[in-house]
Each structure stands twice: as C-alpha cells, then as structure tokens.
Amino acid sequence: MQFKRPKTIKDTQTHYCPGCGHGIVHRLVAEVIDELGLREKTIGTAPVGCSVLLYNYFDCDIIECAHGRPPAVATAIKRCQPDKVVFTYQGDGDIAAIGTAELIHAANRGENITAIFVNNAIYGMTGGQMAPTTLIGQKTTTTQNGRDRKKQGPPLKVCELLASLEGVAYLQRVAVSTAKDVIIAKKAIKKAFQNQLDGKGYSLVEVLSMCPTDWKVTPKQAVDFVNNEMKAAFPLGVYKDV
C-alpha cells in the first residue's frame, strides 16, 4: 500500500481554505490522470470561481475560461484534437447558473468530454452568495433569512436535469465528505475519463463538497452539513450510464 501525491499535481500548497473539498477533488482527478497515463495528452479547463487557480496545481495543459463557458471551450478543443483528453472542472455558479446554456448544449451534443462539477451550494470566491444549488433555508449573504422556495426557487439539480438528454453518456453524483465517499468519487471520476477514452460521449460527475468558510462553520460541521443536509437534497448515485 502506498499513498503519495499524484504526479499530475504540482508540489505546492493550495490556496483553498482549511476543510475545502476542492483539494480532494483535485487529487482525485490527478490520480485518475496518472493511473490512465493521460498527463501528456490532457487539456483541462479552469472555470471562474475558487478553482480558477487550478492551473497552479495541475501539471498539465490548462486553459482558463470565462465564467460558465468551459463546455464551449472544451467542445472546440476536443473537436479540433479528438485524440486528446479534455476535461472541464466547474463550480455550481459556473455550470448551473451563468453557464447553463453551454452545459446543456455541450451535453446534448454528446461532446466526448469529461466534466467534473463541484457543488458546494454557495459562491465561494465572491464571499458566500446564493448559488443555484443553495439549499432551501440555507443562509447566504444574498439570502440572509435563508433561501426561500417562493422567491429563489428550489436548488437546481444538475444530474437530474441532464439525465433526460439523449446525448449524455454518464452521470453520477458523489461526495467527498467521508473517506468512503472519496473512494466512490474516485471510481466515478475514473469512469468518466475512461468513457472519453472509449468515445462514449459526455460524462459528468457531480461532487458534493464542503465550503466551511462561506457556510461559516468548522470543517467538521461542514462535513456534517454535506452528510446530513446536502445528501438529502441531492441524492447520491448513478443517474445515467449508457
């Protein structure tokens, strides 16, 4: 048994807050790239949000995109270089608010790319505003009395939304709030990359993740929030696998 930092991750400290799930998801993606031997043929896209700086951590070609546009950028890269591996790494605001159109259409065209969607139910980088995936009753700086279903609508469920699209090959929702969840998440991410190698089409893994800083709780409480609240609102599991 060995457990070492993956080679596709640079040997540097991340800027993420203590207890933030991005570091875990970064590691899982990098491990999968290592295990499948893809580092030298991978082009990743960085979103706008906390993970915009992922190019500081991933040791592979990265293109930083405008907010919400990674699916469009990734579409073009993959179409121009079908022998390469292209992944998008997006947050909830990026994928489910400002970039909904790009997401749905890239998915519906069945673009042969891999999408990693980190859902932490809040806008982290801008300081804790409501995300499309913020839970009912969850307090944010723009829903100070809690998200109200009548005013802001219910949280947007990306896997359920995409499941109806014929172009989508694979959808799974996982979490990184317990070690067991992390191990499952890794398997899902690996499958999403393998699908691309097998030419199956659009694969997306939604990862429920922690944002202790903007939830204004301790890392342990953040883990509990994912386990108790988020998993209830966003049920884990495979939503599509063709």
Place this chain on the structure above:
Amino acid sequence: MANIKIDAERCKGCCLCVSECPRGFIRMSEIFNKSGNLFAEVTDIENCTGCALCCQICPDMAIEIEGKKKPNVPVKEISQRRTNKELMTKFE
C-alpha cells in the same frame, strides 16, 4: 508498521483526518506550524495500519503512507479515540 508521514507545514488544521481515523490515532498539535495552523499528528505510529482513510479525506494532500499491516490492537481497546473526540469539541 505502516510508514505514515504528515507534512506539518502543508497541513491547514481542518481536523478532517482526526475524525476519519478509525483507530483514533490522529490528533491536533498544540503548537502552530509556520502558517499559523495547528497541524495533525499521529499519536501511535507503531499501530497505524495504513488504511489511508486520513489520506483520502485530507484536502491538502499532506499525508503520505507507505506499507500496510494488520492491526495488532483490537479497535475496541483503543481509548485514544475518545480523547480525540474531546479534542475536536475544543475546536468546534
């Protein structure tokens, strides 16, 4: 013995490994690292089984492990775990 190494300088003190360790062998330091964080420490390196659950949950890739072994201390005999729970409540 599993060779577990926690990089104290990389640790941001989120404590997720503390609650994840099934044997309760991880606790937080009482001193700060250079970044001003309390960092995770292994209390019983001899008996670490190398299950790597701490590595799985660590958001900062601060824990590395080599080797794995069967536990020679039954879980129920380990009292350290409670101690860590108490320690955790201190942070909460």
Place this chain on the structure above:
Amino acid sequence: MSKPSKKILLKGNEVLSQAAINAGCGFFAGYPITPQNEVPEYLSKALPEAGGIFIQAESEIAAINMLFGASASGVRCMTSSSSPGVSLKQEGISYIAAAELPCVIVNMQRGGPGLGNIRAAQGDYFQSVKGGGHGDYRLIVLAPSTLQEIYELTMNAFDYADHYRNPVLILGDGILGQMAEPVELTKYRPIVDLPEKDFVLDGCKGRERRVIKTLLLQPAEALIEFNEYLKKKYAGIESELKLCQKYRCDDADLVVAAYGITARIAEGAVDMARDKGLKVGLIRPITLWPFPDEDFRAVAEQAKKLLVVEMSNGQMIEDVKLSIECSRPVEFYGTGGGWYPTSEKIMEKIESVYE
C-alpha cells in the same frame, strides 16, 4: 492580351466564407442572425468538405468561446454574426484579446440599437474600434467595400491574426453580405510572416505544460506589466498596419471620408461632383483600427473641408476630427436606422457644403 480572369458570381457572405476556407480556416462556430446567415449556411457544407469543423453554437456567446478553444488548439478559426449577436460576443472577444489568441470575427452590421432591423447599417463603429468589451484591448478592424475586397481582406485577416496574435474583426454590413457580384477567387498566399504557434495546448508531451489564462492577480504588478506589453504591441500594429485608399484627392478642395459600402456609394457622388467641375475627392480607411490618421492629415493639408458620410448618425467622424486635429471643418452626412445614402443625396450634401 492578358489572360481573362475567371470570375464567378457570389453573394458577399459566400465570398467571405470561401475566402476563409481558402485561407485554411479549420473551425467555424456561429449562430444564425440576419443578414449574415449565408456564412454559416455555406460553411456548414463547404467547411467539413474541406476537412474543417463547423458547429452551429447554442448562442453567440458559446460560438466566440468555441473560438477561444479552437484557437488555443492552434487551428485557424472564424465566427460571424451581425450587430446584436456581436454585442453578445464582446465578453469572449475581450478574453481572446487578453489571451492573445488569433481568430477572425465577422460583423455584417444591421440597424440598431436593440433588435433594430435587418437592413444595412454602420452603427457598430464605436463598438468595433473603441473596445466593445471590457478592458484595454484593441481589435484589428478591416472594412472592405467590394466583394473582391471581402475575398482578399478575409484571407489577409487570418494572416494578421496569426502574425500579431490578435483577433481581427471584419466589419461589413447587410448590403455587402447580401449583394452579389463577380469575384475572382485568387489563390491564397500569406501576406505577412506567420510565426510558429508556441502557445498551442495539445498535451504537454515532451515539453513543459502550458497555461492560457487571463487572470493576473499576483504579483500586483503583473496586470500592469501585461497592459504595458499590450500597449507596446498595439503601438507596433499602429506603426505597421494602416491601410487606406484615396480617390481623386490630389487637388481636392473637399474630401469625402467614408468606409465600407458607404465609400463605394460616395465614390459615385465624387464622380458626379467632378463632372460638375467641383474638386472633390474620397478617402476610404480600409483599416478602421489602426485608423490611417497620417493619410487623413495629408489629405487635410490640401483640402479646405472634409465631409464624413456614414450609415449612422456619426461615429467615425470623431476619429476623422481627431486625426486632423480639427485643422479643417468636418461636415457630416449620415443615415441612421438601417438605411443607406444614395450618391444623389451625398451629391446634394457636397453641393451644400462646397465652398
């Protein structure tokens, strides 16, 4: 006797599309909008036949961001739209300019503001040459006035984009896009040196990984230095690439200034004026950015007055006044709202301002 040229009759939008293919464009993404629909229609068939990639995007925003990815892949790429659609593209254009990715953007202008109408206009001059998107950046803006020129400038646009690593905008209008005339489809030859694309993201095999990014947070000076660098780059383009055409200007007392299809209409008015014995010339900027200011200054030394004609209520006139530092009176005749001036109307204006 010279060899007769092989001309074929095509619409402006088709000429532009064929020019792109001939120049090696390998990727097109666009969204339907009148009056440029023949571009995606033509390319949807012809581009894949030529080995390229055509995508009908879900929006102009997606289309311009697809160019971001295609250009980062090292492929010559183009998108086309008309005024409201080009407004949507501005975010992506700013990112592409910041990332210094070569690409060609086409705007077959229509009437505005808002949804406006679908007739020809020149109301997007400010948007095209003064920025349009956020931040300090410049587009190279080419304004053809004939279909033969559309053909040549479109091919040149790809060269300029690669040479300067900068997006190039072809600013046409609904008339140029929709009209048909015989065009000689000459062979593509690069007109400038084309540097090796050392920015391409194709997987880091045998090399250091590359990053294309536009966020420059740290150190604090990084963005200041980058903007200084851009300033120098743009100054370099300004010193090298100012294209302009003059017609009967040598002894002109009045010089008409117009670009695109308007210049072609104005040319007719200039001939009418000359027939009446009026000393009138025409100056037509081909690059709207960089603006050929030296040529305007040179013309203003001879002429007593300038008359700017636009299919808008006055946008390029500001650059004309700045170029000649207001050393001569500058008159204006414009048709806003998606309508074109006739040579006769311009002639009337010439007679009313001619001294």
